[in-house]
Amino acid sequence: MRRDLKTRSKLALYALLCVFCVPFVFPTWWMVTSSFKPVGQIFAMPPRLLPAHWDFSAYSQVFEFQPFARQYFNSCYIALVVTLGTMVVASLAGYAFARIRFPGQNALFLVVLIGLLIPSEVTIVPLFRIFESLGLTDTHWPLILVPMLGAPSVLATFIMRQFFISLPVELEEAARVDGLGQFGVFFRIALPLARPALAAVAIFTFLNSWNMYLEPIVYLSTPEKFTIPQALAQFVDAYGGPMWNVQLAAASLTSLPVLVVFVVAQRQFVEGLAHSGLKG
Amino acid sequence: MAGFWNMRRRNNLVGYLFVAPQLIGSVAFVLLPLLLIGWYSLHDYNVLAETVRFTGGQNYSKLVHDPNLPSVLAATALFSIGVTVLNLALALFLALLLNQRLAGTTVFRTLFFSPVVVSLVAWAIVWQFLLQSDGGINGMLHATGVSGPNWLRGNGTAMLALIVVQVIKNVGLNMVLFLAALQGVPHQLYEAAEIDGAGRWTRLRRITVPLISPTILLASIITVVGSLQAFAQIAVLTQGGPGTSTTVLVYYLYQQAFQFQHFGYGATLSLLLFGIVALLTAVQWRMRRKWVFNET
Numbered sequence: 001m002r003r004d005l006k007t008r009s010k011l012a013l014y015a016l017l018c019v020f021c022v023p024f025v026f027p028t029w030w031m032v033t034s035s036f037k038p039v040g041q042i043f044a045m046p047p048r049l050l051p052a053h054w055d056f057s058a059y060s061q062v063f064e065f066q067p068f069a070r071q072y073f074n075s076c077y078i079a080l081v082v083t084l085g086t087m088v089v090a091s092l093a094g095y096a097f098a099r100i101r102f103p104g105q106n107a108l109f110l111v112v113l114i115g116l117l118i119p120s121e122v123t124i125v126p127l128f129r130i131f132e133s134l135g136l137t138d139t140h141w142p143l144i145l146v147p148m149l150g151a152p153s154v155l156a157t158f159i160m161r162q163f164f165i166s167l168p169v170e171l172e173e174a175a176r177v178d179g180l181g182q183f184g185v186f187f188r189i190a191l192p193l194a195r196p197a198l199a200a201v202a203i204f205t206f207l208n209s210w211n212m213y214l215e216p217i218v219y220l221s222t223p224e225k226f227t228i229p230q231a232l233a234q235f236v237d238a239y240g241g242p243m244w245n246v247q248l249a250a251a252s253l254t255s256l257p258v259l260v261v262f263v264v265a266q267r268q269f270v271e272g273l274a275h276s277g278l279k280g
Numbered sequence: 281m282a283g284f285w286n287m288r289r290r291n292n293l294v295g296y297l298f299v300a301p302q303l304i305g306s307v308a309f310v311l312l313p314l315l316l317i318g319w320y321s322l323h324d325y326n327v328l329a330e331t332v333r334f335t336g337g338q339n340y341s342k343l344v345h346d347p348n349l350p351s352v353l354a355a356t357a358l359f360s361i362g363v364t365v366l367n368l369a370l371a372l373f374l375a376l377l378l379n380q381r382l383a384g385t386t387v388f389r390t391l392f393f394s395p396v397v398v399s400l401v402a403w404a405i406v407w408q409f410l411l412q413s414d415g416g417i418n419g420m421l422h423a424t425g426v427s428g429p430n431w432l433r434g435n436g437t438a439m440l441a442l443i444v445v446q447v448i449k450n451v452g453l454n455m456v457l458f459l460a461a462l463q464g465v466p467h468q469l470y471e472a473a474e475i476d477g478a479g480r481w482t483r484l485r486r487i488t489v490p491l492i493s494p495t496i497l498l499a500s501i502i503t504v505v506g507s508l509q510a511f512a513q514i515a516v517l518t519q520g521g522p523g524t525s526t527t528v529l530v531y532y533l534y535q536q537a538f539q540f541q542h543f544g545y546g547a548t549l550s551l552l553l554f555g556i557v558a559l560l561t562a563v564q565w566r567m568r569r570k571w572v573f574n575e576t
Binding site: 010014016026027028033090092097099100101102105111122123125127128129148153186218230233244248262263266 | 291292297301305306307309313314316317320322374378380388390391394395396399400401402405406408412416420428448505508511512515530533535537538550554556557569
């Protein structure tokens with residue numbers, strides 16, 4: 001179907017694409033622009049695409065109602081630790097399962113693979129009880145350890161293993177002949193070649209951690225320890241009604257940095273995720 | 281000692297060291313919790329007295345007789361089927377649109393994909409706002425002279441809203457998967473089919489869909505499992521309501537275990553969820569023999 005099109009069908013195609021774009025782009029546009037509207041204007045009829053006058057007060061209120069800077073920091077450092085940790089855990093295990101032969105390898109791989117079948121919602125009850133008995137609820141440990149070592153990291157290990165299997169083995173053999181040991185071959189030869197797979201793993205691990213919602217609301221109870229998704233849902237007034245402009249300002253602060261990185265590196269995002277055939 | 285640590289043993293040791301973190305994590309955070317679910321489901325946990333009591337099959341008979349369960353399972357099925365069908369159809373349609381020789385398709389690809397990277401709770405909050413009775417969607421409908429319903433409070437419309445919000449958020453991923461698969465379809469096939477007089481629809485059904493069927497299978501497994509895990513958007517948008525019309529299994533499990541502190545019953549519901557996920561994955565995997573073309 002990849003052929004040159006006539007001008008008329010080209011125009012029709014552009015029109016179709018533009019119409020279909022609306023529900024994808026409009027919510028984000030609305031989130032950002034409405035955060036600059038005074039509360040009274042948000043529900044104006046008919047809705048306005050841009051604020052009549054720009055009001056920045058919601059952005060200072062975000063930090064008054066909750067320790068939002070602290071919560072932002074929590075989400076950032078948790079996501080960074082989980083991402084780096086998963087890259088280490090998954091590349092080591094993925095390499096060993098792909099390239100090193102050792103007794104019991106297949107059985108151990110099967111044990112690990114069980115994690116691929118288990119959505120984290122299934123194990124949340126026993127995990128909560130485990131961390132509770134260790135006195136680790138209302139800390140960030142469960143939010144770091146479980147994604148890094150548990151079921152979510154198994155997908156990363158699986159992707160790394162598939163990638164290492166697809167690499168030509170000759171390079172590593174040549175390096176071994178040249179006198180590199182097992183560690184040297186891994187760090188100097190295999191790991192640098194695995195950069196595309198590592199990038200895909202990093203992107204989806206970061207997004208997963210950044211978006212985590214069920215786990216923080218189960219484990220955390222002190223507002224200073226909250227993560228952003230959890231904090232976002234808490235911007236309500238004294239009557240429990242949402243404070244729209246403040247909530248939308250906080251939502252914009254959460255989404256815009258990731259969106260900017262995405263637009264700059266969209267090729268890596270899209271192709272990395274497509275080629276590793278996985279979902280964030 | 282040097283003799284003991286020969287090449288072979290050193291090699292084995294390196295292997296075990298490399299897999300150790302993942303293996304320990306799998307045992308501690310996957311296998312142990314799985315066993316514990318079975319154990320908890322046979323017990324009743326009293327939060328106030330902090331006592332655990334063996335109750336045998338009581339949680340299971342509660343599950344069978346739970347008056348909410350039929351509605352929970354129906355909502356789960358409706359949501360998952362709605363999301364999967366709509367997502368796959370829209371993803372394939374968008375991928376076909378973008379797979380034309382047309383300037384600027386990368387821009388549109390980026391736009392369609394962008395909701396994937398927007399924080400899930402932020403996305404749900406914006407839609408909560410758009411779907412209010414005086415929100416953005418009804419504002420636009422108002423401009424065309426239609427008065428829209430209170431989407432999130434109406435029976436039926438709440439579920440519809442949840443499905444649409446979920447699909448728009450995630451369809452970009454499947455679209456990208458399909459786009460990559462479409463680019464692997466040789467165009468000689470289309471040219472040959474055209475010479476044989478095959479129309480657009482026939483070419484789609486007889487060439488495109490069979491050739492990218494492995495990707496469709498993968499995308500459908502991912503989408504079904506992902507839809508069964510939906511929680512944040514339901515917690516923000518409907519809290520399972522109105523009534524229990526959008527209380528899907530994961531949300532019900534959360535309510536039972538963490539709002540009502542029924543850990544034993546929550547564990548029983550976890551087993552049910554695990555069973556459903558395992559069963560659906562197995563069924564889809566077996567179906568591949570029936571309709572997936574040239575499995576490699």
